[in-house]
Amino acid sequence: MSGWRRVGLAGLLGASAGFGQAPYDQPLILMLALTLACYLFGQAQTTRQAAVFGWAFGTGYFAHTLQWIVSPFMVDVARHGWMAPFALLFLAAGLALFWGGAFWLARWLERRGAWALILSLPAAELVRGYLFTGFPWGLLSQSLVDSAGGQALSWIGPYGLTLLMVAVAVALNVRATTWVSRTLRFGAVLLGLGAVVLPVFRPVAVLTDHSVRLIQPNAAQRDKWNPDHIPVFFDRQLTYSAAPPAAEGAVPDLILWSETAIPWLLDRAGSSLNEIAKAGGNATVALGVQRRDDSAYYNSMVVLEQGGEVAQIYDKHHLVPFGEYMPFSDVFARIGVFGLAQRARGGYASGSGAKVLDFGEMGRALPLICYEAVFAQDVNAAPERPDFLIQITNDAWFGKAAGPRQHLAQARMRAIEQGLPLARSANTGISAMIDPYGRLLASLPLNTAGYVDAPLPAPLSPTVYSRTGDLPFVFVLLAGLACAGFRRQQRQQRVKN
Structure with a gap:
């Protein structure tokens, strides 16, 4: 494929993955799109190709998932309506930068395959959930809330479950040439289908x-x-x-x-x-x-x-930026832009x-x-x-x-x-x-x-997650990324020798 065709296909796959979220609630489609994205990512030859592919995939996903973001701007169309398309475009493209960075890092850590994506994409989602007050809306794990896999949230939380979903997608791309690889792929199929297809098997609430x-x-x-x-x-x-x-x-x-x-x-x-x-x-x-x-x-x-x-x-x-308050409010006030729901000129104060x-x-x-x-x-x-x-x-x-x-x-x-x-x-x-x-x-x-x-x-x-929060997941990510970085250094050293 030419570069632009690959980018276009990545965007379409990302938009297809958006069907995993409400109001469609089709996590199987999301997993299929993610699996295909991991396959195509494995064909990327350079970090630049990988980054652009990941960014296009993320842009399609967030544009579809966050389509509702135009609604607040349509309440007062005369005042805010002009912002609606820009809000969706810039939000989707901006959030996709996290995914582009994850795909870049995965290719930088490993020249072939998509194994490093198991660590880099959940890491990017974790950063998205915390950086600049955070915006973790539309996590991959959000799609499993109606399925058996969603119950893993009580053990490993939303980012740990995201890691498992990426791991399944990557494992489905393993070449089944040995009994180990065949077992791995079969296990990934069972785990993936069970997580997204089976209903919640839990006792009746007391x-x-x-x-x-x-x-x-x-x-x-x-x-x-x-x-x-x-x-x-x-x-x-x-x-x-x-x-x-x-x-x-x-x-x-x-x-x-x-x-x-x-x-x-x-x-x-x-x-x-x-x-x-x-x-x-x-x-x-x-x-x-x-x-x-x-x-x-x-x-x-x-x-x-x-x-x-x-x-x-x-x-x-935890206030909504650009809604309940405006970052750099004095600067935006000079051009007449204020938060959509703010009461005072500078917005609400945080409790x-x-x-x-x-x-x-x-x-x-x-x-x-x-x-x-x-x-x-x-x-x-x-x-x-x-x-x-x-x-x-x-x-x-x-x-x-x-x-x-x-x-x-x-x-x-x-x-x-x-x-x-x-x-x-x-x-x-x-x-x-x-x-x-x-x-x-x-x-x-x-x-x-x-x-x-x-x-x-x-x-x-x-629950386990209520006791530990995201800290164990952070340690797992850091340890995994450190090991991947060490392996990359060893490969480079062997090439030099």
């Missing part, structure tokens, strides 16, 4: 005596702050909170409203908080709200006492970090606001192990197809990794109660107004 009501107002982003629509959405949430339980004896102990569920700043929301607490009756109510202090604005979650007083506050600490909230007899919970559920390390950063996880989010920003479903998949990953149930309230959906194995016990459809009462599952014992 349920507690507590119930959570998840409120979903379905406020479209373009209407959410419209003065004519604000009373409609607020009254809708009050009505859902005060509604009788769907099943006898399932009176909710906790009522969960979504991110920025009310339009008023916390210090100006006194009467509305009283109404919310009254509608909740004897249940505790937690909701998303914007608040301010003397110098900053925060995207927060508050827990209300029955009289409407604020009992606990959590401030979101102090992960915080566990006390919900009495229900136990203690770690709150995650929207984007924070994307980061496994944020959940592992909790000061103590909670009894359950809470996510409140406003997925109206993410469009009506891929974005909200991919965001839900990542919340399910966090539940599996920690062995903890997760209660999720999303403005436009998908609100859900997720068990410690990542399965949906109850949910509301996307873009539907309503509420659902769901029993809270009991937590499992701490």
Whole structure:
């Protein structure tokens, strides 16, 4: 193949791999595309060819997977619509640089085959998840959340599972000339098919005596702050909170409203908080709200006492760049570019970090606001192990197809990794109660107004990943890359001799 044909094919393979992610959920297609990409990578003769191939493969993958990124810019088309195609193009091409670097490193470490890719591509994904506040959306392992292979997240986490997926793809390209190579290929076929085809074989989750009501107002982003629509959405949430339980004896102990569920700043929301607490009756109510202090604005979650007083506050600490704040805000302000969801000119301020909230007899919970559920390390950063996880989010920003479903998949990953149930309230959906194995016990459809009462599952014992985080994986990568580098040095020395 000529160079451009190879690049074009790499882009098509990457786009095909995107079918592994929601809303398609076809991980088998992703694995086939990854296997073919490893084969074609093995034909690259130079590091430059390998890097360009990896970058094209990544660009196709991220452009398809992150297609929803245009949706936030279409909320206010007149102001932000022009940015949409540039956002998708630059984000996809920029994230693909990590994959281009991984393919370059793999060819630099090993002149033939694709074995070094087993280390370099997961390493690139790890860097992508941490560098510049991180953006680990669309990890290869995210595609396995509905499959048996996804349960490995509780042992090795998202990056370790990514390494296994790349290892299977590389092993499928091994020439079956000896019994060892034939055994390796056969084992890779069994492991790959089992991971992506078999369903989740886990026992039924143990349920507690507590119930959570998840409120979903379905406020479209373009209407959410419209003065004519604000009373409609607020009254809708009050009505859902005060509604009788769907099943006898399932009176909710906790009522969960979504991110920025009310339009008023916390210090100006006194009467509305009283109404919310009254509608909740004897249940505790937690909701998303914007608040301010003397110098900053925060995207927060508050827990209300029955009289409407604020009992606990959590401030979101992992903010969305270019959404909730602008890097180099002074520079961008000069050309009139501001964050899509920021409140003050410089954006929201970051909270102090992960915080566990006390919900009495229900136990203690770690709150995650929207984007924070994307980061496994944020959940592992909790000061103590909670009894359950809470996510409140406003997925109206993410469009009506891929974005909200991919965001839900990542919340399910966090539940599996920690062995903890997760209660999720999303403005436009998908609100859900997720068990410690990542399965949906109850949910509301996307873009539907309503509420659902769901029993809270009991937590499992701490998982291996919840105890270790990504540190063992980092050591494995460093040791493997060091060995590969040493082998390369030995080869060069033999050539010189």
